Amino acid sequence: MPDVSVKICGLTRESDVAVVAAAGARYCGFVFFEKSPRCVTLPQARTMALAAPPGLAKVALTVNASDAELDEIVETVPLDMLQLHGRETPERVAEVRARYGLPVMRAVGVATEADLPALSEFGRVADQLLVDAKPAPGADLPGGNGLAFDWRLIAGRRWPCPWMLAGGLTPQNVARAIEMTGARQVDVSSGVEEAPGRKDPGRIEAFVKAASQSVPAVPRL
Numbered sequence: 001m002p003d004v005s006v007k008i009c010g011l012t013r014e015s016d017v018a019v020v021a022a023a024g025a026r027y028c029g030f031v032f033f034e035k036s037p038r039c040v041t042l043p044q045a046r047t048m049a050l051a052a053p054p055g056l057a058k059v060a061l062t063v064n065a066s067d068a069e070l071d072e073i074v075e076t077v078p079l080d081m082l083q084l085h086g087r088e089t090p091e092r093v094a095e096v097r098a099r100y101g102l103p104v105m106r107a108v109g110v111a112t113e114a115d116l117p118a119l120s121e122f123g124r125v126a127d128q129l130l131v132d133a134k135p136a137p138g139a140d141l142p143g144g145n146g147l148a149f150d151w152r153l154i155a156g157r158r159w160p161c162p163w164m165l166a167g168g169l170t171p172q173n174v175a176r177a178i179e180m181t182g183a184r185q186v187d188v189s190s191g192v193e194e195a196p197g198r199k200d201p202g203r204i205e206a207f208v209k210a211a212s213q214s215v216p217a218v219p220r221l
């Protein structure tokens, strides 16, 4: 079992699930956001979720979703976690946790030091944090942009709940990212694709291998 847990986000095909599981990833993510090239329908997500073996956690990613939208997702797709990737407030995070009884991961975009207090704030109400790159102003997608942030901003920092590093990670840079930040969990989407919305099995295997063999320079807590 690798020391660093990996989430591969934005799966679109049933065959992706087998690849992700065989590579040794811990989580897989399904995107429910229409503008995304990785957006899946409920039946597609259900088929992928049912194909996931035990040990591969299934995460549904939504952006400012209503209760009605979340109800439909949770009722149709067997899930292990909800990822909120929009402008959801701490109160909304608490509400979603209580309503569905599933762990909630809140994504927080980081570009500068000014973005860091939000991590502490959401770290008090969420089960996990996704420490992601903040998209450029006017970007179509709130995540999945293949954009990295300055990892020195979070080196040695800790929050009240487990966290995952994301944003522009690739098989080539993930070891360095782990080394610099001390992350114990990493998330990737575009860095393991051959085209937007199409995952590349070779890159997935290379990413999980590189993450698993990494050595953090700062202690992992």
Ligand SMILES: O=C(O)c1ccccc1NCC(=O)[C@H](O)[C@H](O)COP(=O)(O)O
Pocket (backbone or CB within 6 Å): 009, 010, 029, 031, 033, 036, 037, 038, 039, 061, 063, 085, 130, 132, 141, 142, 143, 144, 145, 146, 147, 166, 167, 168, 169, 187, 188, 189, 190, 191
């Ligand atoms: O991946 C998407 O298309 C997406 C769309 C809308 C909101 C969030 C989205 N992705 C969130 C993720 O968890 C990504 O894996 C994370 O942002 C890292 O993406 P990347 O920089 O492409 O590795």
